[in-house]
Each structure stands twice: as structure tokens, then as C-alpha cells.
Amino acid sequence: MSEKKIRVLIAKPGLDGHDRGAKVIARALRDDGMEVIYTGLRQTPQMIAEAALQEDVDVVGLSILSGAHNALVPQVLEKLKENGQNDVFVFLGGIIPESDIPGLLALGVKKIYGPGTDTRVVCEDIRAALADRA
């Protein structure tokens, strides 16, 4: 009846309280016609993966400004795989030093965004990634 809706989980792992970026992205994706599940602050990798599983999302978007990305992101990726969600795309945004980016991409993060990101680019990237998969 209707086209397949893109479902995205926007999550903030760890103790990081900076939630503006996550909310900006959530709204931008909503305005682009996607269904965005927002889980709020202080999520463990386990909680994020479980939410992604129950919500059957296409994309998990992580927002991290605390500097803890190298510890948190691999755990999220691992839990997603443990649950059998191998086809979910993980996008990451926040304060991620240039030098950490190659390692995170190598682990399986699809794309990484920093301050000043144009949200239209994020929407396009998500649609492109899902179109490639289909």
C-alpha cells in the first residue's frame, strides 16, 4: 500500500549529555519522511542494540560528543551482530577526531559526521546506502 518507510534509531550512548545534535538530526530525518525512534540519554550499547532489534530499524545513528566513541562504538557494532542484525547501517556523528575516523570506518561504521554537518547530506547518505542495499 505505502512505500517502505525508513526507520532510524537515534541513540546517545554513554554518559554524554550533549543532545542538541541528536535532536537536530532526529528532526531533519523526520522532515525527510523517515520514522525516527529516539531513545534519550545514557544508553548502554546493550540497550541500543536491543532497541534496534525490537524496532527493526534500517539505520542506527549514534551521537557522541564525549570522546568515548572508541570504547562505545565497537560495543554497539558487536551487540548488533550478536543479535543477528548484520544488515543495519551505523552512522556516527559528534566530536570525532580526524585520526579516529579510519579505524571506526574499518570496524563497519558507514559514515561519520562532525560539527556543522548539513543535515540534508545525512538524509541523502542514508537514502543512498539503503538504495544500494535493496
Next chain:
Amino acid sequence: MTDFSLETIRKGDKLALSRVLSRVEADHEAGRAALDALFPFTGSAHKIGITGAPGSGKSSLVNALAHHLRRAFPDARVAIIAVDPTSPFTGGAILGDRVRMPDLQNDPGIFIRSMATRGALGGLADATLALSQVFDAAGYEYIIIETVGAGQAEVDIVNLAHTTIVVDTPGMGDDIQTIKAGILEIADILVVNKADLPGADQTYRNLAAMIEMGYRGTGRINGGHHRSANAPTDRPEETRGWVPPVLKTTAVTAQGIADLMNAILQHQTYLRATNAWHEKENAAMQLIVNKLVLEELSNNWKQNLAPGLYESVLRALRQREISPRAAARALLAYNSK
């Protein structure tokens, strides 16, 4: 797409369950087939609806209630369907109810699924009933459904839930208008949430008085029976049916949640004891069958419509040669040839 297996879902495989929920929600062939296969296993879950204005604390109540249910009945699994509105302009939605359900995040016996209305207007999405059936078949004993909560027209929940909880809060203007009559009437249980805030007692008294008046005045009971306004007011207790209790809760501290759970269980007992459970199921089945019949009829009709007929009938209608009803009949070929 892996093939869906009934067995895996009933065994508690969450990935399989989650994928089936998506397919059923999309309402494509695969989803319809899954629903057909699961249907024989439905019918045992207790479906509990929660409605009330946005911000009244529905999600917070679901959090406290589900947590409490799980502690009281560790073997019973709880599914939650949280519905939020789709933006009519963009077709997108922000589904944020999980933010208020922190106590449920690490409980393997709980499954939360957020849904967007995708254009439906009655406070639920079109597929909410179907998703509840999937959870039912998967063996979830309690299914809690949180409605959008935008206003008074949202009464779809009564057709779906066995027990409907209506949430009000203090300080929304203590006139009775806060909860519109229509929504009050659907309540099996009334909750004054945010009882920690000033004015809660006043709101409680107002609601209790309304219930008191409503039941004495009309003798209305749940299940849609409606006696005339001047029916005898002194009926014996048992024939009056269920009178909705009014409860005070503070969802964020779980105050009053035990009482709320007990009221739900009492309502369940009442429904089962009076056969109202089956009446509700019957009414729900009737609604869904009627809806599907109309849907299939309309699809068949569209498929079998003679080419050009629609346009020519519409032209005749526009020129006032025939009336709208005659046009409809012509399109259905009642008096054709």
C-alpha cells in the same frame, strides 16, 4: 529476506518477531500471509489501552505498570505498542516514547515497538490491531497499547483493548472539559496521574463526581449498552456492571501503580465472569471483518471496472444528468444494460 517461521517466533526469537511485525505493518502479501498463519494462536492476551492528552504521562505509566507486572508475574511477558503521530506534511515521525520507559530497557520479558500513525486518525495506526495479534500469537500475555493522545476523537482504542485506561492530570483547568465526555465514556479505569502536583485532589474529586453522576444518571455499563436517561437509578449493584474506578498515580515514582495493576486485574476478572470478554472479542472481530470485506470489495470493484465507465459517469454527474447516487449505482452496474 529470510523466511518467517511460526516456530521461531513462538519460541521467543526476537529478530524473527521484529521482522514479522514490520511485514505485517507494511501490509504486503508476506505480512498478510504471516498474520493468517498466526491467527489461530491469538486470543489469550489481555490487551490494555492507555489514552489521554499528550504529556499526561502515558509512557511513564506504561513504564511503571509493565515493570510492576513483570515483578508480580515473572513468567508473563509484556509487549508494548507505543503509537505516535506521523507528520501530515512530511510523512515522517519522531517516536519518543522509549525515552520515558527506562525501567524496561534491560528486561528480556519486555518487547517495546514504536509505531507511527501513518495517516490514521483515531489515535492508533491502521496496523495496531494486527501488531497486537502478532504479539498475542507470539505468547505475550499482556499487550499494552499507548495511543497518540491528541484529542477527543481517539476512541479506536476501545475496539481493540479489553481494558481502556484514560489518563488525566491536575492543572489542566479543573473544569470538566479537560477530559472530553467522549473520551471519559470509553474509560474502564480513570487515572489522575501526576498526583504529586498541586490540584490532584480536585481533579480526582471532579472525575469521581462525574463517574458517580454518569452511572446514576444513565445506568450505562461498559460494552456499549445504553439505557435511557430516565432509567431507574436504584438498580442493584450487580446489574450495573463495571463502574470505572478513579485512581491517583505518580508514574515517575511508581506511587499508586500497584492499585492500578489490581484494578486492571479486577477488570479482567469482571470481563471473564460476565462474558463481556467474549462480547468485546465478538465486536472487535465484527469490525475487522467488515473493514476487510469493504476493502476487498472496493479492490475487486476497481479491478473489474469497465474501462472508461468511471470517466463517462463522472461527466454525466458533472452535467447534472444523473445524481450522485445514480452515478454510484451506475458504477456498480446495479441497473446497467
